[in-house]
Amino acid sequence: MNATMRIASFKLRRSVLYCPASNPKAMEKTGSLNCDAVIFDLEDSVAPAEKAAARERLRAFLLSDARPSCETVVRINALSSEWGADDLIAARGMKPDAILLPKVNGPSDILSADEALDEMDAPPTLKLWAMMETPQALINAGPIAALGSNPAARLDCLIAGTNDLVKELRASSDRDVLRPLLMQIVVAARAAGIAAIDGVANDFRDMNVVARECAEARAMGFDGKTLIHPAQVYPANAIFAPTAREVMEAREIVDIFSRPENADTNVVSLNGRMLERLHLEQAEVLLAQARAVEEAEESEE
Ligand SMILES: CC(C)(COP(=O)(O)OP(=O)(O)OC[C@H]1O[C@@H](n2cnc3c(N)ncnc32)[C@H](O)[C@@H]1OP(=O)(O)O)[C@@H](O)C(=O)NCCC(=O)NCCSC(=O)C[C@H](O)C(=O)O
Ligand SMILES: [Mg+2]
Numbered sequence: 569m570n571a572t573m574r575i576a577s578f579k580l581r582r583s584v585l586y587c588p589a590s591n592p593k594a595m596e597k598t599g600s601l602n603c604d605a606v607i608f609d610l611e612d613s614v615a616p617a618e619k620a621a622a623r624e625r626l627r628a629f630l631l632s633d634a635r636p637s638c639e640t641v642v643r644i645n646a647l648s649s650e651w652g653a654d655d656l657i658a659a660r661g662m663k664p665d666a667i668l669l670p671k672v673n674g675p676s677d678i679l680s681a682d683e684a685l686d687e688m689d690a691p692p693t694l695k696l697w698a699m700m701e702t703p704q705a706l707i708n709a710g711p712i713a714a715l716g717s718n719p720a721a722r723l724d725c726l727i728a729g730t731n732d733l734v735k736e737l738r739a740s741s742d743r744d745v746l747r748p749l750l751m752q753i754v755v756a757a758r759a760a761g762i763a764a765i766d767g768v769a770n771d772f773r774d775m776n777v778v779a780r781e782c783a784e785a786r787a788m789g790f791d792g793k794t795l796i797h798p799a800q801v802y803p804a805n806a807i808f809a810p811t812a813r814e815v816m817e818a819r820e821i822v823d824i825f826s827r828p829e830n831a832d833t834n835v836v837s838l839n840g841r842m843l844e845r846l847h848l849e850q851a852e853v854l855l856a857q858a859r860a861v862e863e864a865e866e867s868e869e
Contacts, residue, residue, distance in 0.1 A: 578853075579639065580604045580860045581725070582792040582808035583801045584765050586643075588613035589622040595629050598636045602868050603801045604792065605639035610655050611646075611670045619651050623658050630662040641697060643668040647680055656681065660688050666695035666724060671732070673704035675711045682715075682722050696722040700753045701729025703736055709756035716762040726757045727794055730767030741770075743784065754789040766790045772797035782807035809861045810854050818851035818858075 583603040598606045614622045642664045644655035716723030734741045757764035766785035769778040778800045793804045825848045
């Protein structure tokens with residue numbers, strides 16, 4: 569996907585907050601938060617005995633005026649579980665922007681959900697997101713992400729599930745250990761032109777942890793971070809937004825390439841730095857992000 573297409577389909581996903589569908593108070597709270605997306609969870613944050621009630625509560629909530637205005641995602645239970653098929657039918661009726669599939673192992677998990685949604689006459693605008701949280705998903709990251717490479721496809725976003733990955737791999741949750749796996753998710757998502765969101769910071773009272781992980785995730789190429797607590801929204805929004813300096817530099821790059829004398833030039837020099845047209849594309853993407861942040865901030869006022 570080229571830069572122009574990326575700009576056209578660009579969506580802000582700096583802060584993607586999980587909210588358990590078993591917690592009515594937290595669900596109500598999502599309407600007042602400035603996160604870019606909320607994932608209402610029917611999976612791991614909901615105990616088995618509460619699954620059916622949580623599904624009904626979520627349906628009523630998302631069809632009410634209390635529904636948040638940001639991008640809204642429903643995480644269902646795995647289709648192979650006893651709740652998955654009912655969750656998918658119910659989620660389609662909740663009119664979310666996307667349905668998040670947990671414990672994806674390979675392309676067939678996405679294709680099954682896609683076919684089931686087609687059979688339910690779900691609109692093509694109803695997207696699928698995939699949790700990347702099993703060793704098989706990491707092995708199959710390229711083929712999974714490739715299902716989203718056509719912009720009309722349902723698959724739109726990969727989410728790192730670092731808690732499950734650590735469990736499955738019997739690894740340490742140290743970011744040094746996770747980094748190569750996280751990069752694998754970014755590489756797969758970027759190869760297909762879809763979004764990639766980092767996993768959660770479990771230490772939700774320590775803002776230094778979430779800020780450090782957001783900075784690292786942004787440097788790796790992630791679009792944003794999944795969050796578990798409202799207090800994590802502000803640092804994620806701030807850190808995944810382009811800085812004033814980055815915006816200024818991007819404007820300088822756009823400006824230098826727009827000069828008549830550079831119309832047929834592929835390489836220019838600016839402040840002692842070589843710039844190619846690929847830097848112009850990067851600058852245009854960054855300016856699109858900055859505009860999206862500005863618009864989001866205006867709508868918060
Ligand atoms: C972690 C929590 C259990 C902490 O809850 P609590 O002790 O109640 O927090 P606070 O008292 O500080 O809450 C302050 C107010 O904020 C609301 N709140 C809290 N969390 C959320 C939320 N996630 N969304 C919306 N609102 C929230 C409280 O209701 C308070 O409201 P008020 O009193 O009106 O001011 C809790 O934060 C929580 O449950 N977090 C989400 C947990 C979750 O969803 N886990 C599953 C997703 S993570 C995952 O599965 C990762 C992945 O799959 C992997 O494998 O890695
Ligand atoms: Mg998980």
